[in-house]
Amino acid sequence: MAIEVRIPTILRTYTDGAKAVEGSGATIDELFKDLEVRHSGIRERLVDDNGELRRFVNVYLNDEDVRFLGGIGTELGDGDSVTILPAVAGGMV
Amino acid sequence: MLTITRDLYDRIVAHARADHPDEACGVVAGPVGGGRPERFIPMLNAARSPTFYEFDSADLLKLYREMDDRDEEPVIVYHSHTATEAYPSRTDISYANEPGAHYVLVSTADTDGTGPFQFRSFRIVDGEVTEEEVRVVEAY
Secondary structure, eight states: OOEEEEOOGGGGGGTTTOSEEEEOOSBHHHHHHHHHHHSTTHHHHHBOTTSSBOTTEEEEETTEEGGGTTGGGOBOOTTOEEEEEEOOEEOOO | OEEEEHHHHHHHHHHHHHHTTSOOEEEEEEETTTOOOOEEEEEOBTTOOSSOEEBOHHHHHHHHHHHHHTTEEEEEEEEEESSSOSSOOHHHHHTOOOTTSEEEEEEOSOOSSSOSOEEEEEEEETTEEEEEOEEEESOO
């Protein structure tokens, strides 16, 4: 099952500069574990120690933020596209 | 060094002023690799907070898709501090994910007695903050 994953600039060090890579998995969780096999280190940037998506990383299935779907357990289908974008955030504290 | 037109400079300051006391945020996009800020894109602060900003997640996707389609990148990522100086906070540094961008901070607090606005620019790479000169020009 091929899923296209779009990689933000900051994480392209894990993908030899590629803007998009292919992965597979029935869920976001499985997809990120699959990416880790070929792009060692990337999963830790996306998932915290409890196995949940990091707060300031946005993951989209097609056009939808997966937080509003099933989070890291969101199911994927063949031909889906996943986009990873770090949050643009900050503040004075 | 950040080179920016007077018009873009004024629009960033005006946005910060309009959203005060909440933090204002946005991007100035430009052609990939050119380092020239051209297209002013004010963003909604989804946090609507005087101490925090975050681009709305749907807006963020739309923004990056649009820049990708136009072969642009975020040349400037700007936001305002409403009660403190225009210097990156620990929070700003930990969430700075565009090593190629100029991080512009505008303070809408009159902290130094020299006037109500500070407009400063920084590079934030791997947690290291480097301030840079801001050169305002009439046109590129």
